[in-house]
Amino acid sequence: MPDSFVFQAPTRLVFGPGSVSQTGAEAAGLGLRRVLLVTGKGPTKDSEGLARLRASLMASGVDCGLYAEVSHDPDAARIEDCASKIVGENCDGVIAYGGGSPIDCAKGAALFAANARLPGSPFPEASWLDFVYGRKAFGHSGLPLIALPTTAGSGSEMSSAAVTVDPAAGRKLGLSSPWLFPRVAIVDPEVQATMSAHLKAATGMDALTHALESYVSKRSTPLTRAIAGEAARLILRSLGPFCSQSPSTEVAADLALASSMVAVAFSQTGLGMVHGFAHPVGARGGVAHGVANAVILPHVAAACAQTAPEPFAHLAAAAGLPVEGLKADRAASALVEAIKILAARIGIPSNLHALGLRREELPAILADALTYRNRASSPRAFTDDELAALLERMY
Protein backbone atom coordinates (compact mmCIF):
# COMPACT_ATOMS: atom_id res chain seq x y z
CA MET A 1 0.00 0.00 0.00
CA PRO A 2 1.27 3.54 -0.70
CA ASP A 3 2.35 5.54 2.40
CA SER A 4 -0.09 8.28 1.51
CA PHE A 5 -2.96 8.49 -0.93
CA VAL A 6 -5.86 10.52 -2.24
CA PHE A 7 -9.35 9.06 -2.54
CA GLN A 8 -11.73 11.01 -4.77
CA ALA A 9 -15.28 9.85 -5.56
CA PRO A 10 -17.38 12.91 -6.39
CA THR A 11 -20.23 11.28 -8.35
CA ARG A 12 -23.67 11.34 -6.75
CA LEU A 13 -25.18 7.84 -7.05
CA VAL A 14 -28.94 7.33 -7.40
CA PHE A 15 -29.46 3.56 -7.23
CA GLY A 16 -32.49 1.27 -7.39
CA PRO A 17 -35.23 -0.31 -9.49
CA GLY A 18 -37.19 2.37 -11.33
CA SER A 19 -34.57 5.06 -10.68
CA VAL A 20 -34.46 5.95 -14.40
CA SER A 21 -37.63 7.95 -13.71
CA GLN A 22 -35.69 10.23 -11.33
CA THR A 23 -33.56 11.59 -14.17
CA GLY A 24 -35.70 14.67 -14.69
CA ALA A 25 -35.60 15.62 -11.02
CA GLU A 26 -31.81 15.11 -10.92
CA ALA A 27 -31.32 17.27 -14.04
CA ALA A 28 -33.55 20.00 -12.65
CA GLY A 29 -31.61 19.77 -9.35
CA LEU A 30 -28.45 20.62 -11.27
CA GLY A 31 -30.20 23.64 -12.73
CA LEU A 32 -30.22 22.22 -16.27
CA ARG A 33 -32.73 23.58 -18.77
CA ARG A 34 -31.77 21.89 -22.03
CA VAL A 35 -29.67 18.72 -22.24
CA LEU A 36 -28.26 16.62 -25.04
CA LEU A 37 -29.30 12.99 -24.62
CA VAL A 38 -26.44 10.80 -25.91
CA THR A 39 -27.16 7.14 -26.71
CA GLY A 40 -26.24 4.31 -29.06
CA LYS A 41 -27.27 3.75 -32.66
CA GLY A 42 -28.83 0.38 -31.85
CA PRO A 43 -32.13 -0.68 -30.26
CA THR A 44 -31.49 1.30 -27.04
CA LYS A 45 -32.74 4.48 -28.67
CA ASP A 46 -36.20 2.89 -29.08
CA SER A 47 -36.24 1.21 -25.66
CA GLU A 48 -38.84 1.57 -22.95
CA GLY A 49 -36.16 2.75 -20.53
CA LEU A 50 -35.22 5.69 -22.74
CA ALA A 51 -38.90 6.58 -23.18
CA ARG A 52 -39.26 6.67 -19.37
CA LEU A 53 -36.16 8.84 -19.10
CA ARG A 54 -37.52 11.34 -21.64
CA ALA A 55 -40.90 11.40 -19.92
CA SER A 56 -39.23 12.22 -16.61
CA LEU A 57 -37.27 15.08 -18.22
CA MET A 58 -40.48 16.47 -19.68
CA ALA A 59 -42.26 16.19 -16.32
CA SER A 60 -39.46 18.21 -14.72
CA GLY A 61 -39.50 20.88 -17.42
CA VAL A 62 -36.08 19.94 -18.86
CA ASP A 63 -35.89 20.23 -22.65
CA CYS A 64 -33.75 17.72 -24.55
CA GLY A 65 -32.06 17.13 -27.90
CA LEU A 66 -31.10 13.63 -29.06
CA TYR A 67 -27.73 12.35 -30.28
CA ALA A 68 -28.24 8.65 -31.10
CA GLU A 69 -25.08 8.23 -33.18
CA VAL A 70 -22.66 6.29 -30.96
CA SER A 71 -21.51 2.83 -32.01
CA HIS A 72 -18.89 0.61 -30.32
CA ASP A 73 -15.64 2.25 -29.24
CA PRO A 74 -16.17 5.91 -30.23
CA ASP A 75 -13.25 7.56 -31.97
CA ALA A 76 -12.05 11.13 -31.54
CA ALA A 77 -14.13 12.37 -34.51
CA ARG A 78 -17.30 10.99 -32.89
CA ILE A 79 -16.54 12.78 -29.61
CA GLU A 80 -15.86 16.05 -31.41
CA ASP A 81 -19.07 15.68 -33.44
CA CYS A 82 -21.05 15.09 -30.25
CA ALA A 83 -19.45 18.19 -28.69
CA SER A 84 -20.46 20.25 -31.74
CA LYS A 85 -24.04 19.06 -31.28
CA ILE A 86 -23.95 20.11 -27.60
CA VAL A 87 -22.83 23.58 -28.63
CA GLY A 88 -25.11 23.80 -31.69
CA GLU A 89 -28.19 22.84 -29.69
CA ASN A 90 -27.41 25.31 -26.89
CA CYS A 91 -27.34 22.59 -24.25
CA ASP A 92 -26.25 23.35 -20.70
CA GLY A 93 -25.82 19.70 -19.73
CA VAL A 94 -25.49 16.17 -21.08
CA ILE A 95 -27.26 12.90 -20.28
CA ALA A 96 -25.71 9.60 -21.37
CA TYR A 97 -27.90 6.50 -21.67
CA GLY A 98 -26.27 3.26 -22.79
CA GLY A 99 -23.25 1.04 -22.28
CA GLY A 100 -19.66 2.14 -21.85
CA SER A 101 -19.34 3.51 -25.41
CA PRO A 102 -22.15 6.12 -25.29
CA ILE A 103 -21.20 7.10 -21.74
CA ASP A 104 -17.51 7.51 -22.62
CA CYS A 105 -18.48 9.52 -25.72
CA ALA A 106 -20.74 11.80 -23.67
CA LYS A 107 -18.08 12.27 -20.97
CA GLY A 108 -15.49 13.20 -23.55
CA ALA A 109 -17.86 15.49 -25.46
CA ALA A 110 -19.07 17.34 -22.33
CA LEU A 111 -15.45 18.01 -21.32
CA PHE A 112 -14.23 18.75 -24.84
CA ALA A 113 -17.07 21.23 -25.50
CA ALA A 114 -16.15 23.26 -22.42
CA ASN A 115 -12.41 23.22 -23.19
CA ALA A 116 -12.41 23.62 -26.96
CA ARG A 117 -15.77 24.53 -28.51
CA LEU A 118 -17.93 26.74 -26.31
CA PRO A 119 -17.45 30.53 -26.56
CA GLY A 120 -14.53 31.51 -24.33
CA SER A 121 -12.99 27.99 -24.39
CA PRO A 122 -9.24 28.04 -23.72
CA PHE A 123 -8.31 25.83 -26.73
CA PRO A 124 -10.67 26.64 -29.64
CA GLU A 125 -8.39 24.93 -32.18
CA ALA A 126 -7.71 21.77 -30.17
CA SER A 127 -8.67 18.21 -31.14
CA TRP A 128 -9.79 15.59 -28.62
CA LEU A 129 -6.59 13.62 -29.28
CA ASP A 130 -4.57 16.66 -28.14
CA PHE A 131 -5.97 16.00 -24.66
CA VAL A 132 -5.77 12.21 -24.89
CA TYR A 133 -2.06 12.32 -25.84
CA GLY A 134 -1.32 15.02 -23.25
CA ARG A 135 -0.44 17.74 -25.77
CA LYS A 136 -3.03 19.93 -24.02
CA ALA A 137 -4.24 19.85 -20.41
CA PHE A 138 -7.85 20.56 -19.45
CA GLY A 139 -8.32 23.99 -17.94
CA HIS A 140 -12.06 23.78 -17.44
CA SER A 141 -14.56 21.35 -15.93
CA GLY A 142 -16.98 19.87 -18.45
CA LEU A 143 -20.69 20.55 -18.77
CA PRO A 144 -22.68 18.75 -16.04
CA LEU A 145 -23.24 15.13 -17.02
CA ILE A 146 -25.71 12.51 -15.79
CA ALA A 147 -24.90 8.92 -16.77
CA LEU A 148 -27.35 6.00 -16.86
CA PRO A 149 -25.71 2.63 -17.63
CA THR A 150 -27.77 0.06 -19.52
CA THR A 151 -25.05 -2.57 -19.06
CA ALA A 152 -23.50 -3.81 -15.81
CA GLY A 153 -19.88 -3.62 -16.86
CA SER A 154 -17.82 -0.57 -17.73
CA GLY A 155 -18.58 1.42 -14.58
CA SER A 156 -18.06 4.55 -16.67
CA GLU A 157 -20.99 6.19 -14.86
CA MET A 158 -18.88 6.34 -11.68
CA SER A 159 -15.34 6.47 -13.08
CA SER A 160 -12.73 9.07 -13.97
CA ALA A 161 -11.88 7.23 -17.22
CA ALA A 162 -12.98 7.39 -20.85
CA VAL A 163 -11.72 5.28 -23.73
CA THR A 164 -11.14 6.69 -27.21
CA VAL A 165 -10.08 5.01 -30.43
CA ASP A 166 -7.34 6.61 -32.52
CA PRO A 167 -8.07 4.96 -35.89
CA ALA A 168 -4.91 6.28 -37.56
CA ALA A 169 -2.73 4.59 -34.92
CA GLY A 170 -5.00 1.53 -34.58
CA ARG A 171 -5.12 2.07 -30.81
CA LYS A 172 -7.65 2.26 -28.00
CA LEU A 173 -6.54 4.84 -25.49
CA GLY A 174 -7.77 5.24 -21.95
CA LEU A 175 -7.77 8.71 -20.48
CA SER A 176 -8.19 9.32 -16.75
CA SER A 177 -8.93 12.73 -15.30
CA PRO A 178 -10.83 13.98 -12.26
CA TRP A 179 -12.76 16.13 -14.78
CA LEU A 180 -14.24 12.93 -16.25
CA PHE A 181 -16.25 11.85 -13.19
CA PRO A 182 -19.96 12.30 -14.07
CA ARG A 183 -21.88 14.60 -11.72
CA VAL A 184 -24.66 12.03 -11.22
CA ALA A 185 -24.96 8.29 -11.92
CA ILE A 186 -28.46 6.83 -12.06
CA VAL A 187 -28.21 3.06 -11.85
CA ASP A 188 -31.42 1.14 -12.46
CA PRO A 189 -31.03 -2.67 -12.27
CA GLU A 190 -34.33 -3.18 -14.10
CA VAL A 191 -32.91 -1.46 -17.18
CA GLN A 192 -29.80 -3.68 -17.15
CA ALA A 193 -31.77 -6.91 -16.71
CA THR A 194 -33.09 -6.57 -20.29
CA MET A 195 -29.63 -7.15 -21.87
CA SER A 196 -28.98 -10.27 -23.97
CA ALA A 197 -27.25 -13.16 -22.18
CA HIS A 198 -24.16 -12.63 -24.34
CA LEU A 199 -23.91 -8.95 -23.41
CA LYS A 200 -24.49 -9.74 -19.72
CA ALA A 201 -21.64 -12.25 -19.80
CA ALA A 202 -19.20 -9.94 -21.58
CA THR A 203 -19.93 -6.83 -19.54
CA GLY A 204 -20.10 -8.77 -16.27
CA MET A 205 -16.63 -10.18 -16.90
CA ASP A 206 -15.40 -6.64 -17.58
CA ALA A 207 -16.68 -5.63 -14.13
CA LEU A 208 -15.03 -8.69 -12.55
CA THR A 209 -11.76 -7.74 -14.26
CA HIS A 210 -12.05 -4.23 -12.80
CA ALA A 211 -12.54 -5.71 -9.33
CA LEU A 212 -9.55 -8.05 -9.60
CA GLU A 213 -7.16 -5.57 -11.22
CA SER A 214 -8.01 -2.82 -8.75
CA TYR A 215 -7.76 -5.14 -5.74
CA VAL A 216 -4.30 -6.51 -6.62
CA SER A 217 -2.90 -3.20 -7.95
CA LYS A 218 0.23 -1.92 -6.26
CA ARG A 219 -1.67 1.35 -5.85
CA SER A 220 -4.53 -0.25 -3.89
CA THR A 221 -5.43 1.08 -0.44
CA PRO A 222 -7.65 -0.26 2.35
CA LEU A 223 -10.53 1.80 0.94
CA THR A 224 -10.21 0.57 -2.63
CA ARG A 225 -9.75 -3.05 -1.51
CA ALA A 226 -12.89 -2.88 0.63
CA ILE A 227 -14.86 -1.78 -2.43
CA ALA A 228 -13.21 -4.07 -4.99
CA GLY A 229 -13.36 -7.14 -2.73
CA GLU A 230 -17.08 -6.70 -2.14
CA ALA A 231 -17.69 -6.10 -5.85
CA ALA A 232 -15.84 -9.35 -6.67
CA ARG A 233 -17.97 -11.22 -4.11
CA LEU A 234 -21.21 -9.93 -5.65
CA ILE A 235 -20.12 -10.75 -9.21
CA LEU A 236 -18.82 -14.25 -8.43
CA ARG A 237 -22.10 -14.96 -6.60
CA SER A 238 -24.50 -13.53 -9.16
CA LEU A 239 -23.06 -13.33 -12.69
CA GLY A 240 -24.00 -16.94 -13.54
CA PRO A 241 -27.68 -16.54 -12.58
CA PHE A 242 -27.73 -13.00 -14.07
CA CYS A 243 -26.97 -14.52 -17.49
CA SER A 244 -30.03 -16.77 -17.30
CA GLN A 245 -33.28 -15.91 -19.11
CA SER A 246 -35.08 -14.14 -16.29
CA PRO A 247 -32.74 -13.15 -13.46
CA SER A 248 -34.18 -12.28 -10.07
CA THR A 249 -34.31 -8.68 -8.87
CA GLU A 250 -31.64 -9.45 -6.27
CA VAL A 251 -29.22 -10.88 -8.83
CA ALA A 252 -29.67 -7.90 -11.17
CA ALA A 253 -29.10 -5.53 -8.25
CA ASP A 254 -25.86 -7.37 -7.32
CA LEU A 255 -24.40 -6.83 -10.80
CA ALA A 256 -25.65 -3.24 -11.08
CA LEU A 257 -24.14 -2.29 -7.74
CA ALA A 258 -20.88 -4.19 -8.21
CA SER A 259 -20.12 -2.76 -11.65
CA SER A 260 -20.76 0.82 -10.50
CA MET A 261 -19.05 0.66 -7.11
CA VAL A 262 -15.86 -0.94 -8.39
CA ALA A 263 -15.40 1.99 -10.78
CA VAL A 264 -14.83 4.16 -7.70
CA ALA A 265 -12.00 1.81 -6.70
CA PHE A 266 -10.30 1.57 -10.09
CA SER A 267 -10.51 5.34 -10.56
CA GLN A 268 -8.05 5.54 -7.65
CA THR A 269 -5.83 2.54 -8.46
CA GLY A 270 -5.89 2.22 -12.25
CA LEU A 271 -6.21 -1.22 -13.84
CA GLY A 272 -3.61 -3.79 -14.92
CA MET A 273 -2.23 -5.96 -17.70
CA VAL A 274 -5.57 -7.65 -18.49
CA HIS A 275 -6.68 -4.25 -19.77
CA GLY A 276 -3.18 -3.68 -21.13
CA PHE A 277 -3.79 -6.60 -23.52
CA ALA A 278 -7.57 -6.17 -23.94
CA HIS A 279 -7.32 -2.67 -25.42
CA PRO A 280 -5.08 -3.66 -28.36
CA VAL A 281 -6.98 -6.95 -28.82
CA GLY A 282 -10.14 -4.83 -29.14
CA ALA A 283 -8.52 -2.29 -31.43
CA ARG A 284 -6.70 -4.77 -33.72
CA GLY A 285 -9.17 -7.66 -33.66
CA GLY A 286 -12.52 -5.90 -33.29
CA VAL A 287 -13.20 -7.95 -30.16
CA ALA A 288 -15.73 -6.50 -27.69
CA HIS A 289 -13.99 -5.15 -24.58
CA GLY A 290 -15.70 -7.41 -22.07
CA VAL A 291 -15.10 -10.55 -24.15
CA ALA A 292 -11.40 -9.70 -24.57
CA ASN A 293 -11.05 -9.14 -20.82
CA ALA A 294 -12.90 -12.36 -20.05
CA VAL A 295 -10.55 -14.47 -22.18
CA ILE A 296 -7.40 -12.73 -20.97
CA LEU A 297 -8.27 -12.49 -17.25
CA PRO A 298 -7.54 -16.09 -16.12
CA HIS A 299 -4.20 -16.12 -18.01
CA VAL A 300 -2.89 -12.86 -16.56
CA ALA A 301 -4.24 -13.61 -13.08
CA ALA A 302 -2.53 -17.02 -13.04
CA ALA A 303 0.78 -15.53 -14.21
CA CYS A 304 0.65 -12.72 -11.62
CA ALA A 305 -0.29 -15.12 -8.83
CA GLN A 306 2.78 -17.27 -9.57
CA THR A 307 5.12 -14.62 -8.18
CA ALA A 308 2.74 -12.49 -6.09
CA PRO A 309 0.06 -14.80 -4.65
CA GLU A 310 -0.75 -12.80 -1.49
CA PRO A 311 -3.10 -10.15 -2.92
CA PHE A 312 -4.94 -12.85 -4.87
CA ALA A 313 -5.26 -14.97 -1.72
CA HIS A 314 -6.67 -11.98 0.18
CA LEU A 315 -9.11 -11.30 -2.65
CA ALA A 316 -10.21 -14.96 -2.66
CA ALA A 317 -11.12 -14.60 1.03
CA ALA A 318 -12.78 -11.19 0.52
CA ALA A 319 -14.83 -12.63 -2.34
CA GLY A 320 -16.14 -15.37 -0.08
CA LEU A 321 -14.32 -18.39 -1.51
CA PRO A 322 -13.68 -21.26 0.95
CA VAL A 323 -9.93 -20.68 1.31
CA GLU A 324 -9.53 -20.42 5.08
CA GLY A 325 -6.36 -22.17 6.23
CA LEU A 326 -4.94 -22.52 2.72
CA LYS A 327 -1.46 -21.26 1.86
CA ALA A 328 -1.40 -18.13 -0.30
CA ASP A 329 -0.52 -19.94 -3.53
CA ARG A 330 -3.35 -22.46 -3.08
CA ALA A 331 -5.87 -19.74 -2.23
CA ALA A 332 -4.75 -17.71 -5.26
CA SER A 333 -5.17 -20.79 -7.48
CA ALA A 334 -8.67 -21.32 -6.07
CA LEU A 335 -9.58 -17.78 -7.16
CA VAL A 336 -8.20 -18.28 -10.67
CA GLU A 337 -10.05 -21.58 -10.91
CA ALA A 338 -13.33 -19.96 -9.78
CA ILE A 339 -12.94 -17.32 -12.51
CA LYS A 340 -12.25 -19.99 -15.15
CA ILE A 341 -15.30 -22.01 -14.10
CA LEU A 342 -17.52 -18.92 -14.17
CA ALA A 343 -16.22 -17.88 -17.60
CA ALA A 344 -16.85 -21.36 -19.04
CA ARG A 345 -20.33 -21.47 -17.49
CA ILE A 346 -21.38 -18.25 -19.22
CA GLY A 347 -19.94 -19.25 -22.60
CA ILE A 348 -16.62 -17.38 -22.74
CA PRO A 349 -13.95 -19.10 -24.90
CA SER A 350 -10.62 -19.98 -23.32
CA ASN A 351 -8.24 -18.38 -25.84
CA LEU A 352 -7.89 -15.45 -28.25
CA HIS A 353 -7.69 -17.69 -31.31
CA ALA A 354 -11.27 -18.79 -30.66
CA LEU A 355 -12.36 -15.13 -30.93
CA GLY A 356 -11.17 -15.01 -34.54
CA LEU A 357 -8.10 -12.90 -33.77
CA ARG A 358 -5.47 -13.32 -36.52
CA ARG A 359 -1.97 -14.39 -35.50
CA GLU A 360 -0.48 -11.60 -37.66
CA GLU A 361 -1.92 -9.08 -35.18
CA LEU A 362 0.07 -10.41 -32.23
CA PRO A 363 3.26 -8.31 -32.72
CA ALA A 364 1.26 -5.06 -32.82
CA ILE A 365 -0.81 -6.16 -29.81
CA LEU A 366 2.35 -6.93 -27.86
CA ALA A 367 3.97 -3.61 -28.81
CA ASP A 368 0.91 -1.75 -27.56
CA ALA A 369 0.66 -3.78 -24.35
CA LEU A 370 4.32 -3.13 -23.50
CA THR A 371 3.54 0.60 -23.30
CA TYR A 372 0.35 0.23 -21.25
CA ARG A 373 0.09 3.19 -18.89
CA ASN A 374 -0.73 1.10 -15.79
CA ARG A 375 1.91 -1.57 -16.40
CA ALA A 376 3.91 -0.49 -13.35
CA SER A 377 0.92 -1.10 -11.06
CA SER A 378 0.82 -4.82 -11.86
CA PRO A 379 1.53 -6.99 -8.81
CA ARG A 380 4.04 -8.89 -10.96
CA ALA A 381 6.75 -6.82 -12.66
CA PHE A 382 6.61 -8.65 -16.00
CA THR A 383 9.61 -8.37 -18.31
CA ASP A 384 8.94 -7.73 -22.00
CA ASP A 385 9.81 -11.35 -22.77
CA GLU A 386 7.41 -12.62 -20.11
CA LEU A 387 4.59 -10.56 -21.60
CA ALA A 388 5.42 -11.92 -25.06
CA ALA A 389 5.26 -15.50 -23.73
CA LEU A 390 2.01 -14.73 -21.92
CA LEU A 391 0.40 -13.39 -25.10
CA GLU A 392 1.48 -16.52 -26.97
CA ARG A 393 -0.08 -18.69 -24.22
CA MET A 394 -3.40 -16.86 -24.27
CA TYR A 395 -3.55 -17.04 -28.06
Ligand SMILES: [Fe+2]
Ligand atom coordinates in the same frame (compact mmCIF):
# COMPACT_ATOMS: atom_id res chain seq x y z
FE1 LIG B 1 -12.80 -2.49 -18.63
